Amino acid sequence: MENYPQSVDKWVLTDVDKDAPIVDMATQERYFAALKAHYYGMDLEGSSPWNPFYIRKILSSSVENTRDWGIDAYLGTTKNTWGQNFRTHDEAWKSALRDNAEVRIGSTYDAANRGIVTRESLVRVLPTDDPAYNDPRKAGEGYPFDNFQMSSIRPGTPIYTLAVSQDHRWRYVISPEVTGWVHYEDIADASAAFVNTWLKMADAHLGAFTSQPVSIYKKHAFRFTARIGTVLPFMNANSSGILVAIPVSNMSGEAQMEWYEDTDQTFSSMPIPMNRRNLAKLMQSLVNRPYGWGNYNFYNDCSAELRSLLLPFGIFMPRNSLAQIDATSRKIDLAKSDVDARIDYLVKNGKPFTTLIHIPGHIMMYIGNKVFNGKLVPMTYQDVWGLRPKDADGRSIIGGSVFLPLLKSYPEDANLQSLAGKSKFEVGFIE
Numbered sequence: 001m002e003n004y005p006q007s008v009d010k011w012v013l014t015d016v017d018k019d020a021p022i023v024d025m026a027t028q029e030r031y032f033a034a035l036k037a038h039y040y041g042m043d044l045e046g047s048s049p050w051n052p053f054y055i056r057k058i059l060s061s062s063v064e065n066t067r068d069w070g071i072d073a074y075l076g077t078t079k080n081t082w083g084q085n086f087r088t089h090d091e092a093w094k095s096a097l098r099d100n101a102e103v104r105i106g107s108t109y110d111a112a113n114r115g116i117v118t119r120e121s122l123v124r125v126l127p128t129d130d131p132a133y134n135d136p137r138k139a140g141e142g143y144p145f146d147n148f149q150m151s152s153i154r155p156g157t158p159i160y161t162l163a164v165s166q167d168h169r170w171r172y173v174i175s176p177e178v179t180g181w182v183h184y185e186d187i188a189d190a191s192a193a194f195v196n197t198w199l200k201m202a203d204a205h206l207g208a209f210t211s212q213p214v215s216i217y218k219k220h221a222f223r224f225t226a227r228i229g230t231v232l233p234f235m236n237a238n239s240s241g242i243l244v245a246i247p248v249s250n251m252s253g254e255a256q257m258e259w260y261e262d263t264d265q266t267f268s269s270m271p272i273p274m275n276r277r278n279l280a281k282l283m284q285s286l287v288n289r290p291y292g293w294g295n296y297n298f299y300n301d302c303s304a305e306l307r308s309l310l311l312p313f314g315i316f317m318p319r320n321s322l323a324q325i326d327a328t329s330r331k332i333d334l335a336k337s338d339v340d341a342r343i344d345y346l347v348k349n350g351k352p353f354t355t356l357i358h359i360p361g362h363i364m365m366y367i368g369n370k371v372f373n374g375k376l377v378p379m380t381y382q383d384v385w386g387l388r389p390k391d392a393d394g395r396s397i398i399g400g401s402v403f404l405p406l407l408k409s410y411p412e413d414a415n416l417q418s419l420a421g422k423s424k425f426e427v428g429f430i431e
Contacts, residue, residue, distance in 0.1 A: 001398065001402065003411075003412060004402070004403060004404055004405065005403070006287060006288055006402060006403055008280050008283045008284050008287060009280065011367060011368070011370075011379060011381075011403045012276050012279055012280040012283060012367070013276055013277070013280050016276055017276075018275065018276045018277040018280075019273075019275050019276075019277055020275060020276070021273065021274065021275055022274045022275055022276070022279075022352070022353050022354060023274040023313070023354060023430070023431075025271075025273065027431070028271045028273075028274060028313060028314050028315075029271070029314070031271070031313075031314050031315045031316065032270060032271045032314030032315075034316055035311070035314055035315070035316035036202070036203075036206065038176040038316050039157070039158060039176050039202070039231065040158070040199055040202050040203070041054075042199065047176070048158055048176070049114070049158045049159050049160040049173075049174045049175060049176065050114050050158045050160070050190070050195050050199070052109050052111070055109050055160050055174070056109050058174065059105075059106070059107050059108070059109060060107070070125040070126050070147075070148070071098055071101060071102075071126070073147075074125070074126070074132050074147055074148070075094045075097060075098050075126075077091070080135075081132035081133060081134065081147065082132070082133040082134070082135065082136055082142065083130060083131060083132075083133070084130075084131055086136055086142075089130075089132065093130075097126055097127070097128055097130075099166060100127050100128070100165050100166045100167055100170075101126050101127055101165065101166075101181075102166070103163040103164065103165060103166060103172075104163065105162045105163050105172075106162075111192060112189070113160050113161040113162075114158070114159075114160055114161075114189070114190045114195060115158075115159045115160070115161060115171075115173070115187040115188055115189050115190050115255070116156065116157065116158055116159065116187070116188055116190045116194075116198070116247045116255050117153050117154065117155050117156060117157040117159060117175075117182075117186060117187060117247070118155060118186060118187065118188050118223070118224065118247050118248055118249050118255070119155055119186055119223065119224035119225075120152060120153075120154065120155060120186075120224055120225055120227075120298055121152060121153045121182040121183060121186035121187075122149065122151075122152050122182070122183075122295065122296075122298075123150045123151040123152055123153060123175075123178050123180035123181065123182055123294075123295075124148050124149065124150060124170075124180055124181040124182070125147065125148045125149075125150050125180060125181070126148055126181060127165040127167075127169065127170035127172075127181045128148065130148070131146035131147075131148060131149070132146060132147045132148045133145060133146060133147070134147065138393070139388075139393045139394045139395050140385075140388075140395060144291070144292065144293040144296050144385075145293050146293065146294065146296065149293060149294035149295070149296050150178060150180045150294050151177065151178040151180065151294055151295050151304070151319050152294075152295035152298055152304075153173075153175050153177065153178070153182065153186075154226075154227070154229060154230040154231065155216075155223075155224045155226065155230060155232075155246065155247065156230060156231060156232040156245075156246070156247055157175050157176065157177075157231075158175070158176070158190070158195075158198075159171075159173040159174060159175045159182075159187060160173060160174045161173050161187070162174060162179075164184070165181070168184060169183070169184055170182065170183065170184055171183075171184050171187055173187065176316075177307075177318070177319050178319045185249075188247060188248070188249035188250075188253060188254060188255035188256075189253055189254050189255060190255045191254060191255070194254075194255045194256070194257070197257070198233065198245070198247075198257070201233035201234075201235070201245055202233045204233070204235075205233055205234050205235055205236075205269065206231065206232075206233055206234075206269075206270050207231070207232060207233075207234045207242075207244070207267050207268055207269045207270050208228070208229060208230060208231050208232075208267070208268065208270050208272075208311060208312040209226045209227060209228055209229070209230045209266055209267050209312075210228060210266065210267065210268050210272065210278070210281060210282055210285075210312050211228065211264075211266040211281070211285050212225075212226065212227040212228045212285045212286075213225045213226070213227055214226040214227075214264075214266045214267075216246055216260050218246075218258055218260060223246055223248060223258070223260075224246075225298070226266075226267075227298065227308070228282055228285055228286060228308045228309070228311075228312065229307065229308040229309075229311040229312065231270070231311070232244050232245055232246065232267075233245040234262075234267065234269070241261050241262045241263040241264075241265070242261075242262050242267065243259040243260070243261055243262075244259065244260045244261075244262055244267055245257050245258075245259060245260075246258050246259070246260050268312065270312060270313075270314050271312070271313050271314025271315075272312050272313060273313075274313040274353075276353075278312075278313075279309075279353060282308075282309055282312065283309070283381070286300070286305065286308065286309060286401055287381075287401050287402070287403070288400055288401060288402070289383075289400060289401050290399060290400050291383055291384065291385050291398075291399045291400050291401070292304070293385075300383050300401065301383055301385075302321055302362050302363050302364065302382060302383045302384060303317070303318075303319060303320050303321045303323075303324055303363055304319075304383070305382070305383035305401055306324060306356065306363060306364075306365060307319070307324070309365070309381075310430075315430065321358055321361065321362055321363035322358070324356065324358070324363055324428075325356055325358035325363060325426050325428045326428075327428075328356060328428030328429055328430055329428075329429055329430060329431045330428065330429045330431065331426055331427070331428045331429075332345070332426065332427045332428075332429075333425075333426050334425045334426065334427060335423065335424050335425055335426075337425070339408050339418055339420045339421045340408065342420045342425050343377060343378060343406060343407075343408065343420055345427065346366055346378035346406065346427065347369050347376055347377065347378055349427075350366040350368075350369075350378055350427070351366070351429060351431075352366065352367050352368040353365060353366075353367055354429060354430040354431065355427060355428070355429055355430075356427070356428045356429075356430070357380065357406070357425070357426070357427055357428075358424070358425075358426040358427075358428065359419060359422040359424055359425055359426075360422055360423060360424050362382075362384065362419070363382075364380040364381065364382030364384070364419070365380060365381045365382065366378055366379070366380055366427075367379050367380060367381050367403070370405060372405055372407065373411070377405050377406060377407055378405070378406045379403065379404075379405050379406070380403070380404055380405070380406050381401070381402075381403055381404075382401070382402065382404060383400065383401040383402075384398050384400075384401075384402065384404070385397065385398065385399060386398050386399065387410075387416045387417060387419070388416070388417045389413075389415045389416055389417065390415050390416070390417050391415060392415070396413065396416055406418075406419060406420050407420075408420065408421075
């Protein structure tokens, strides 16, 4: 990696108009309206977890299809998974977890099940903090690939609780991004009055954090850590900053609202203009951070990185890489093209920062062309675990968010497989 500088200025701001629009504001507003419909849409077309029309549609469908318990996939008698001690989970562990997850989802909508996330919350496939790794002796398995780690939900996110685990330690929730198990105490119950107030404020002024990490505390009480993409309502204050609405839980577990004064300009009204200056600001906080499978330890993986990066611009991205490429406005399938043709297509047709590249299990962003060894090649921004060797069962670990050229082969190690040479190669355009 020492041959590929990780300077944001070098890749994003060199010899360009830093304030030229990458996406025009009318297009951003269109995407922003769709984002707000995911979080706060309360009409027949809205998909907010607070929307009774939306939740009733889910409850009226096959409920078993709306929940991915993972019971059969990971707790079956013939399935082995490994814990953090590099030992396989025994049948007693499986049985206890199976019993904890065996709860029923009601078929009737209940407004009392609406809530809001009050702090960063990891989303799990099953109600346990224990990891479930595949065989750690094999390359690409074991740490950090915990099969139970699905995603995370940011503070201020609306949710609807479908079920509570037998030990009352976990809630199975629907959020705008993902459905899964979260810690019970990470959610505050949202009354009708709170929901109405929050919706009215979000409709008037909605913003996002554009720097991270930001510690949110008030009167010596720590509330949560805000990261890029944390979305909250706000109101204008004075010249020293704006007031950001933050949800807190009272002693009865009910949601209340406090105000956080942003005096350090870490929070901005959405959608922020999509230009290189603002992209550079966001990337400064994201690049070189460790890779986090499924947001492990609240770090990003490939799809979470792109979701975080695009969200302040008002662009909502689904949770995983396949769903993200399918969500682009236009998609080109280059699976039948060879590596040279794929690279050449990106060089000629890629649009910096609005072109996404999808390969099996991974997604990255095209950011422009650069000259390497006398040849013009596409440059990418991506959060990646590592590269596979061609003739060995191993990994060359990168383990973080990086700027990396898309090459046919890497001169540092010609044995590494090119990311452009995978069986699947799709290019999607945000337009």
